[in-house]
Amino acid sequence: MHFRTGIRAAVTVAATALVVAACGGGDNGQDNEGTGEQPQTGAGKGNGVLELGYVLPETGQLAYLGPPQIQAVNFAVETINDAGGVLGKPIPAVVGRDEAGQEAVAAQSADQVLGTGVDAIIGAAASGMSLAIIDKVTGAKVVQCSGSNTAPTFTDYNDGGYYFRTAPSDVLQGPVLANTIIGDGHSRVALVARADDYGRGLMEATKAALEGSGATVVLAEAYDPKATNFSPVVQQIKGSNPDAAVVIGFEEGTQVLQGMIESGIGPDQIGVYGADGLRNTDLASLVAQGNPGQLAGMKGTAPASVDNEEFVQRLQEFAPQLTELQFAPQVYDCVMAIALAAQKANSDDPTKFANEIVNVTKDGEKCTTFADCSAKLQAGTDIDYDGVSGPLDFTEAGEPGQATIEVYTYDEQGQLQTLRTEVSKLNQ
Known part of the structure; x- marks a missing residue:
């Protein structure tokens, strides 16, 4: 055994x-x-x-x-x-x-x-x-x-x-997410994640990779995924004055993204990123009903499927x-x-x-x-x-x-698109 x-x-x-x-x-x-x-x-x-x-x-x-x-x-x-x-x-x-x-x-x-x-x-x-x-x-x-x-x-x-x-493991996904953010020219990054093993684990892997590449992590905060109000999370992101923000969540992440757009820190203003928990063909419609294009430009990573x-x-x-x-x-x-x-x-x-x-x-x-x-x-x-x-x-x-990790995005119509895949390996 x-x-x-x-x-x-x-x-x-x-x-x-x-x-x-x-x-x-x-x-x-x-x-x-x-x-x-x-x-x-x-x-x-x-x-x-x-x-x-x-x-x-x-x-x-x-x-x-x-x-x-x-x-x-x-x-x-x-x-x-x-x-x-x-x-x-x-x-x-x-x-x-x-x-x-x-x-x-x-x-x-x-x-x-x-x-x-x-x-x-x-x-x-x-x-x-x-x-x-x-x-x-x-x-x-x-x-x-x-x-x-x-x-x-x-x-x-x-x-x-x-x-x-x-x-x-998210030990493999985190560096791809970090490289995507840095490759887009961002250097001040806010990270928020649901307070569970998935959220904390991917946040820490991404944070380590960002800092290892010279970026500054201005916020790394776990939130209660069962909360009824995510305004404090949004305000923490905005208050950290980032040029990019990462939301590591499941369905509750749609509320964080909605708050970010309403507070002027949506994909039009800063880089916005997600991960596999938010990779959903319906995400743009869930975040901005009637105007899914508001999520255009958001990117994320996920194990390629x-x-x-x-x-x-x-x-x-x-x-x-x-x-x-x-x-x-x-x-x-x-x-x-x-x-x-x-x-x-x-x-x-x-x-x-x-x-x-x-x-x-x-x-x-x-x-x-x-x-x-x-x-x-x-x-x-x-x-x-x-x-x-x-x-x-x-x-x-x-x-x-x-692992083969997909980098995805949402287009002007809010449609999910795959940009590329990257192979991430453990050095053993």
Whole structure:
């Protein structure tokens, strides 16, 4: 069993490539009947059938991220089953529950999914919701894999070797965001972030990168995301006299952006930036109803989710109603890595296949599909699964050692556009 060790890495940013923007959302179509059962230690007993569950947002602030992630789970399962399944048997229908953006609900959902005896859980989407369930899941010796947790907290988390993520740590995203700001000619930067592990983690990573490049951080403040009035946050930004401001938030960030525009520090006056939590095709309409062009020029960064055109086409054929694709490739890769690890371990027992998840993502013969990778494993070949979200190359902490980060913007009509992607790597 690999255990999380303290990995402290410097970050470099490399290779820029233009990509075509794409976007996508839909229904989950999953069984959502609650069992009410409590988790059982070692719920996955190795019965020869790989059983999966998810805890993902069906309601709450991140509900727009639910459809692409849920459908990515469904699509991955169908792809695996069409290729013969895992251990020669199909993966059964996935048991799904709502994380809802509330710790108590997420915890109850995890209890219900664990109670069905799953071998692995996909999710949660939000870092805060994963922190609400990680001890339950990994403590039950069940694998947890998130496609969208980016808080640096998880790198060193004591999870017994059962937690993994295909989304990159914000240690990788922060420098790209900082370089974007500095590249636009800004040198006095205000940072505000929601007061949780995601917000603080990305704010600190961005702050360090900004200061390391010679910029002055005039404000670095965490705010209560459950506040009813964000005017004090806006006034702090304005009072710091920045030439650029970064808002690291979820849905509540729209209120901060509204206040900034009303106070004369919108994208027309200073550089305004966001991150993955605000990357939403509807953001401009939510911020300025009837006049989405007011957000024109705002930029941000996010783990790239739309770079693989072949995957995008296949997913949209599978789920035509999708209108948002963020983190769908990363979630798909969670399911694939788990399934391939079970194949390599020749067991659906998470105490056995958890040891193989890192191994199937690096140092072997390259393969990109479940069918090809599975055939190589059956032939006794070590594999290196390169996912639809990119090369995974997991570190011993169970997370990508590099990431492709998208730089996005909003145009004069308030439409979300991808400007470019940048590869960010850990120096290990």
